[in-house]
Amino acid sequence: xxxxxxxxxxxxxxxxxxxxxxxxxxxxxxxxxxxxxxxxxxxxxxxxxxxxxxxxxxxxxxxxxxxxxxxxxxxxxxxxxxxxxxxxxxxxxxxxxxxxxxxxxxxxxxxxxxxxxxxxxxxxxxxxxxxxxxxxxxxxxxxxxxxxxxxxxxxxxxxxxxxxxxxxxxxxxxxxxxxxxxxxxxxxxxxxxxxxxxxxxxxxxxxxxxxxxxxxxxxxxxxxxxxxxxxxxxxxxxxxxxxxxxxxxxxxxxxxxxxxxxxxxxxxxxxxxxxxxxxxxxxxxxxxx
Ligand SMILES: NC(=O)c1ccc[n+]([C@@H]2O[C@H](COP(=O)([O-])OP(=O)(O)OC[C@H]3O[C@@H](n4cnc5c(N)ncnc54)[C@H](OP(=O)(O)O)[C@@H]3O)[C@@H](O)[C@H]2O)c1
Numbered sequence: 001x002x003x004x005x006x007x008x009x010x011x012x013x014x015x016x017x018x019x020x021x022x023x024x025x026x027x028x029x030x031x032x033x034x035x036x037x038x039x040x041x042x043x044x045x046x047x048x049x050x051x052x053x054x055x056x057x058x059x060x061x062x063x064x065x066x067x068x069x070x071x072x073x074x075x076x077x078x079x080x081x082x083x084x085x086x087x088x089x090x091x092x093x094x095x096x097x098x099x100x101x102x103x104x105x106x107x108x109x110x111x112x113x114x115x116x117x118x119x120x121x122x123x124x125x126x127x128x129x130x131x132x133x134x135x136x137x138x139x140x141x142x143x144x145x146x147x148x149x150x151x152x153x154x155x156x157x158x159x160x161x162x163x164x165x166x167x168x169x170x171x172x173x174x175x176x177x178x179x180x181x182x183x184x185x186x187x188x189x190x191x192x193x194x195x196x197x198x199x200x201x202x203x204x205x206x207x208x209x210x211x212x213x214x215x216x217x218x219x220x221x222x223x224x225x226x227x228x229x230x231x232x233x234x235x236x237x238x239x240x241x242x243x244x245x246x247x248x249x250x251x252x253x254x255x256x257x258x259x260x261x262x263x264x265x266x267x268x269x270x271x272x273x274x275x276x277x278x279x280x281x282x283x284x285x286x287x288x289x
Contacts, residue, residue: 014182119251144174
């Protein structure tokens, strides 16, 4: 039995689709509202309705399962951002231990910030540490920034021709399509023949600076798009005006600062290369929009 969390999320939905396409069974999903899944999907999977933060939901979902796809929802309104990730990971660790799940494939993030604060990267690496204590073998899929993050600024990209973050435009960092992460996750989930725990970097075809992203957007959309680097202070204020907690907003600013000044490119072995180019992703995003 393979359990899939966040089956309505960007990665989780694609993981589920991949496993169904490969006729892998049995599958169980943990979902807040099963009506969000199509009838066709519900007919082929066992559904547990519940909340990831509720230990009872996790024990119901994990019971009798061998393998788990674990993806933590982001928590941009948490007063203690990293603490919230850690708390949920600790709940998962205990439920994995109690249920005897033996393999976990978890969504994490690329980078090695060590003790340097790096917001979501720090949070996900703390999650890794907690899951390593679960007793299960783990694969931590350390993706670069998702191409899909551009969708948060899609209106501005299309209508104003600009997108913003708080890091210099000329620093290349790894960026990746979530469908490529999902494809790798599905392969690990379907394979019952691995042990031990390790991180797997998933870094896209090449590192991209935000200026390079702007060039790709300009070419693919056929209209000028530029990247604007905001000051950390202004960027944090924008995030907070959109409802993020001060701690979560500061975390993103910290992450960009880490990526700008201390990030060392992760090693790109064969497993780290993912196929979808940004240009391909933009074409398909533009078609869907
Ligand atoms: N953005 C990046 O560049 C990046 C890079 C590396 C790693 N990550 C990590 O990727 C993860 C997010 O993955 P994603 O983008 O695929 O997720 P997503 O699209 O944001 O989806 C969130 C999912 O979590 C579910 N969910 C939220 N709260 C829940 C709860 N209390 N109980 C049960 N389910 C709940 C949602 O279900 P509903 O349909 O019920 O709302 C939805 O399925 C985060 O951990 C993030 O840090 C992000």
